[in-house]
Amino acid sequence: MLIFETRENSRGPALDKATYDAVVVGAGLAGLMSAYYIAKEGFKVAVISKVFPTRSHSAAAEGGIAAYIEGNSDPNDSPDYMAYDTIKGGDYLVDQDAAELLAYKSGEIVDLLERWGALFNRQPDGRIAVRYFGGQTYPRTRFVGDKTGMALLHTVYERASGTDNVDFYYEWFTWDLVVDSDRRVRGVVAFDMRNMTPTFFEARAVVMASGGMGMLYKHSTNSYINTGDGYAMALRAGAALKDPEFVQFHPTALYPSDILISEAARGEGAVLRNNKGERFMARYAPKKLDLAPRDIVSRSIMIEIKEGRGFPGGYVGLDLTHLGEEYIKERLALAYEAALNFAGVDAMKEMIPVRPAQHYFMGGIDVDIKGRNPDLIGLFAAGEAACVSVHGANRLGSNSLLETLVFGRETGIAVAEYLKTASWPSSDVAKDVERSVDQAYSVVKSESGRHFGEILEELRSTMWDYVGIFRNDGGLRNALSKIDQLRGEINKMYVTDKSKVYNTEFFNALELKNMLDLALVIAHAALNRTESRGAHYREDYPQRNDQEWMKHTLTYLRGKTVEISYKPVKVTRWKPEERVY
Amino acid sequence: MSTPVQVQDLQEAEVVFRVKRYSKEKGDYWQEYKLKVDRFTQVTEALRRIKVKQDPSLAYRASCHMAVCGSCGMKINGEPRLACKTLVLDVVKKFGTNVITLEPMDRFPIVKDLVVDMTEFYDRMERVKPRLYPSKEVLEYKAEHRLKPEDQRLLWKFAQCIWCGLCVSACPAVKEDPLFLGPAAHAKGFRFLRDPRDTITEERVKVLADSAWRCTYCYMCYHVCPRDIEPVTAIKKTRALLKSVKPMGPAQEVGHKHSEAVYESIYTYGKINEGVVYVKTYGLIRSLVDMTYAFRAGKAKYALEKVEPVKEVEQVRELMRGE
Incomplete structure (x- = not known):
């Protein structure tokens, strides 16, 4: 099915070329969903992923997927309530047409996954079960045990891998988007990680579904593979990132492994305590206490630690001990097991050590509700890599799995539509491909310099300290100068491993380049937005300012500088109001 | 090389990781890394620190670090385990030594270091x-x-x-x-x-x-x-x-005969009659051939042992008939 052409280029060594109608970068839920719907229309698709598809970060989602299902929801609920909850949760930076689409298609997407074999938990009559999640007016979360993401990822992979027109390239590292002089996407350059051989995947459309970027931060619940490659590729190719200043921090990640302890724990009665044993949330949110919104709880924990009331190492305790063995085993099994397996802590006897950690990136490649990027012809994006503006300034729990599936499908359908009329351009991009490969190889050519690891650790600390939960003008400027310095240093990066076989050091070095491009853009946008909204909290501008700032940030990377412009928020029915819970 | 470790209430330790490495260019070799860990350190975190701070060339797979992605299977002190679901000090306590060996999973071809071909x-x-x-x-x-x-x-x-x-x-x-x-x-x-x-x-x-x-x-x-x-x-x-689906494959047929022979033996004797079960499972010819091996190994007496029904055989039969 695949045609590999081997061609001599100017440097001598062969460069392989593979031709597809579309390339999907990333094999998590959004990527697989897009690929399936493109292939369904008879187009040939290559899915390229750094890891085997079921290793993707979608697998890490625990709690569930929100859905309003006609006839299987609270009789008072409606998709409009669901859209409203999403908009309010996102602090009114949500494009309301996107939120409506998410809500109105939620039921059918869960139904579709069921038809594909997903083993959703059931009610006694055999229908899909439902439970409450944070920010929902009525219960809407559907779930598969406590491993919903893993269950859905396997189901969609099983479906997509049984499709004739999809070829999987796993453990292939996508390095660059290739764009011609008409700003048209021509494909991607990717390396086979097993032998470091580059291939030009020529395609008429590219879907970036490469997931998030948690590794930019010293503390993150994300997988090690989430290094923001897709954002950086899009930026380098000239596409905009939208709202990159919005980074979600989850209050309760397990210390020190940063594994997520679900909000459900506090919902079931667990309490946060400092090193004096105080229930400190009483000082910050006297009414909602431990169940205040994520951003408030995260900020409160950080203040406790900063002021010396945390435990050595920098964490607070999540106390379940008063709840009793039976209750913990029945209601909080996952939190209990995570603490036991990953921190060696018996939560029946001692507090679970927790601290906030980066969790999700609301920003992403600028796309409309069909996944189309307006800057580059043929570029699409879906899932966490994209910013459809459905989460605004703060994402609600159980909306991320839903987004990957709903917008993954919308994007796949839109790509197929696009391919029906898009022609194959004739201009030659061989030079661009070669330049891209040379740039990648440059990191293995240095004979001395700094290792990727040193620079990486400095970047992750910088982002955590200055572009984290609390931000201010001085700190963000510090971050920018540090990031500038590190971006200079990676030109002299030294890769010790000269082997061609599974050279992870080489790929880690390329990831670091991506991370630094993205870090620059995030820090710039955070400095630029002089208000506090959702997850973006400026100590020097603590209020939301709708008059000046109810607009999306668009960021372009131009060499060493970041260019910023704006785009209005789409408001259909819901006017901004104060966000009180 | 290994130091005896006091296991009670171990909070921190310096640990030596002996990693079995392999590359096409260098072949097989062992390499040691010293690392200070605390009681929370997962083996994946230890590997990450080694890679970032000591030896960027070390190759291994890891992704979710919470046992849902399945990337980090390897042998830890000889046991097949997920590295993320293993705390370093638990291994130290279990084996009573601060030297921990890491090897690629058995049976799969090795690509590089701890990475195998799946x-x-x-x-x-x-x-x-x-x-x-x-x-x-x-x-x-x-x-x-x-x-x-x-x-x-x-x-x-x-x-x-x-x-x-x-x-x-x-x-x-x-x-x-x-x-x-x-x-x-x-x-x-x-x-x-x-x-x-x-x-x-x-x-x-x-x-x-x-x-x-x-x-x-x-x-x-x-x-x-x-x-x-x-x-x-x-x-x-x-x-x-699938116990009675047909046509049966060769292993299934033998298995089916075996389970029937076991059932019959218990019904008849109230226990397993090894010789009879063997013959009924594999047939007379194969059994005779196999007997020659048993003779050579001096084990024929077990197969030829005279088996008498147990005293309570009637009760066993009642149970089997579901009475």
Whole structure:
């Protein structure tokens, strides 16, 4: 099915070329969903992923997927309530047409996954079960045990891998988007990680579904593979990132492994305590206490630690001990097991050590509700890599799995539509491909310099300290100068491993380049937005300012500088109001 | 080299990781890394620190660090484990030494250091057609699936396989028998075989029925599975579900005869009569040939032992008749 052409280029060594109608970068839920719907229309698709598809970060989602299902929801609920909850949760930076689409298609997407074999938990009559999640007016979360993401990822992979027109390239590292002089996407350059051989995947459309970027931060619940490659590729190719200043921090990640302890724990009665044993949330949110919104709880924990009331190492305790063995085993099994397996802590006897950690990136490649990027012809994006503006300034729990599936499908359908009329351009991009490969190889050519690891650790600390939960003008400027310095240093990066076989050091070095491009853009946008909204909290501008700032940030990377412009928020029915819970 | 470790209340320790490394250029060799860890440090975190701070060339796979992605299977002090689901100090306590060996999983070809080639594993999974084939009516939205809560619970147990490969690396039957699909594939296969919403049962039976009888019930998969899905239980259930389907494959036929012989022996004697069961399972000719090996090994007396029914044989029969 695949045609590999081997061609001599100017440097001598062969460069392989593979031709597809579309390339999907990333094999998590959004990527697989897009690929399936493109292939369904008879187009040939290559899915390229750094890891085997079921290793993707979608697998890490625990709690569930929100859905309003006609006839299987609270009789008072409606998709409009669901859209409203999403908009309010996102602090009114949500494009309301996107939120409506998410809500109105939620039921059918869960139904579709069921038809594909997903083993959703059931009610006694055999229908899909439902439970409450944070920010929902009525219960809407559907779930598969406590491993919903893993269950859905396997189901969609099983479906997509049984499709004739999809070829999987796993453990292939996508390095660059290739764009011609008409700003048209021509494909991607990717390396086979097993032998470091580059291939030009020529395609008429590219879907970036490469997931998030948690590794930019010293503390993150994300997988090690989430290094923001897709954002950086899009930026380098000239596409905009939208709202990159919005980074979600989850209050309760397990210390020190940063594994997520679900909000459900506090919902079931667990309490946060400092090193004096105080229930400190009483000082910050006297009414909602431990169940205040994520951003408030995260900020409160950080203040406790900063002021010396945390435990050595920098964490607070999540106390379940008063709840009793039976209750913990029945209601909080996952939190209990995570603490036991990953921190060696018996939560029946001692507090679970927790601290906030980066969790999700609301920003992403600028796309409309069909996944189309307006800057580059043929570029699409879906899932966490994209910013459809459905989460605004703060994402609600159980909306991320839903987004990957709903917008993954919308994007796949839109790509197929696009391919029906898009022609194959004739201009030659061989030079661009070669330049891209040379740039990648440059990191293995240095004979001395700094290792990727040193620079990486400095970047992750910088982002955590200055572009984290609390931000201010001085700190963000510090971050920018540090990031500038590190971006200079990676030109002299030294890769010790000269082997061609599974050279992870080489790929880690390329990831670091991506991370630094993205870090620059995030820090710039955070400095630029002089208000506090959702997850973006400026100590020097603590209020939301709708008059000046109810607009999306668009960021372009131009060499060493970041260019910023704006785009209005789409408001259909819901006017901004104060966000009180 | 190894220092005895006081295990009680161990909070921190300096640990030596002995990593078995391999590259095409350098071949096999052992390398040691010293690292200070605390009681929270997972083996994946230790590897990350080694890679970032000491030796960027070390190759291993890791992704979610919470035991749902299945990337980081390896041998830790000889035991097949997920590195993320293993705390360094737990290993120190268990083995009483601060030297920990890390090796790639057995049975898979080594690509580099701790990275193995999983291609054959994925091929095995594909052989059981790991996806639901719903009815046409359901796919065309003319009908709706319902699933009993108890069926959901049963299937979900086996659907939790994360494709890490640890069970296959530990399975002696996979090593010896190319026709055995292996534990992970059987768990996946049973999950769809038993799904009331599936429509290709006949095809699944052809793939699973004979292979299920090639498992030796050694329980290694049961012990090493990081998700406790019990592949061997899936195999047992597959055998039970398909016990009388025809035509039978060679392993299934032998297995079927064996279980009938065991049943008969217990009905007759109230216990296993090894000699009779052997003959009824393998037939007279094969049994005579095998007897020559038994003679040579000095074990023929066990097969020829005269077996008398147990005193309570009538009660046993009553139980077996369901009275």
